[in-house]
Amino acid sequence: MSVRVQQADFDVSDEIAALTRGNESIGAVATFIGKVRAGGQEASLRSMTLEHYPGMTEAELSRIEAEAAQRFELSASLVVHRVGELVPGDNIVLVIACAPHRGNAFAACEFLMDYLKTRAPFWKKETSADGEGKWVDARESDEETAQRWRIAHS
């Protein structure tokens, strides 16, 4: 179980290999990668800058990961979140959940993303092609999605 915040990109194959090495009880590895989108409403997006709250980010991600590990009996898990300036196509976040069977691996991966989206202190600022900056608004749907897991919020 570990969490990392970094500017550098990640390699999902390397991360899975490190998580699963030597653990032959793992039959299922569910992974999610979030990427910077362009096109649609973001057609004019030039870049996105990710800010976070050092210290709290790691604390909050660790709490979320510990909850997932216990709730879904995970064999291993990882959360990596990038910060700094990213462009369309770049990776933002990586979540990996390893379990004996696929049901728990999938559920844990979704749980981790849902809670990361509503609890982990990251903020996105978009810069459009004309150089204008705009903070991304939180989506109410993310809050509703997280509610389905029915954890008491602090």
Place this chain on the structure above:
Amino acid sequence: MSVRVQQADFDVSDEIAALTRGNESIGAVATFIGKVRAGGQEASLRSMTLEHYPGMTEAELSRIEAEAAQRFELSASLVVHRVGELVPGDNIVLVIACAPHRGNAFAACEFLMDYLKTRAPFWKKETSADGEGKWVDARESDEETAQRWRIAHS
């Protein structure tokens, strides 16, 4: 959208890169990897041999993938399934679902696995440490899991 059946291992980073390259509308990549487990009830597992029905496998996987692509409005997807002799820790199957947002990517990835488990013509034979071979029984729970998507079976 593509499906492959192969003896060789796969590299998830390479596959994701190939699927997402140049498509900046993809914001979410959900991935599942199934692996050969040992330990627990499989403590004495030496190897597992995967047999399939060439021709039907590709046809069935393509049908499942086309259904997922349409149902979840996928930007891209991939199914890779290995055949031949595998040992504990080896990868068996890779499913990747790419979509603008994470809800559809996760749902499509689960859908693809659930249907692959109950529809794609693969069979596993386990060889235990003492050399005895045993065909793996289908799990009723897999059939029940697939039923939740409520597709009419042929």
Place this chain on the structure above:
Amino acid sequence: MSVNAPTREITVRYFAWLREKTGISEERVMVPDSIATVADLVELLRARGPEFDAAFAHASAVRAAIDHAHAKPQASIAQAREVAFFPPVTGG
């Protein structure tokens, strides 16, 4: 089928333990036109010998496909080029 061709040839394939029990992975079978469904074909095959009879003994453990698509026992094989028999799938 014309009256001059009361039988047709169908490729029959066996997988996993059906292949092991019959000792055959693939064969060409002459099928009378009276054999209309997958279930009829199973009866025809079982009558060929004890290894076939044993392979199909537990009907609920055997699945079929017609020309690479899953098929039920009642499915017509009138147009079938290839019929396959196998246990419930266990991939993934």
Place this chain on the structure above:
Amino acid sequence: MSVNAPTREITVRYFAWLREKTGISEERVMVPDSIATVADLVELLRARGPEFDAAFAHASAVRAAIDHAHAKPQASIAQAREVAFFPPVTGG
């Protein structure tokens, strides 16, 4: 708090557009003991000038954390070393 220490020092941090509106990312604030909750602290900060007043104008758009854990407006800051203010999070 003893009567000899009617105030204590708290680190206050601002993120995203709260940082931009206040022009401050981190500061040490002398907080009277009468300031008991996050909401009390917000009122104290708003009174310091128009840029702070504007930053906190829409209470529903501001979240808080005490010592790296999410906190509600009613939460006590009696033991707080660090209080942070930020908009709803948008990571992932």
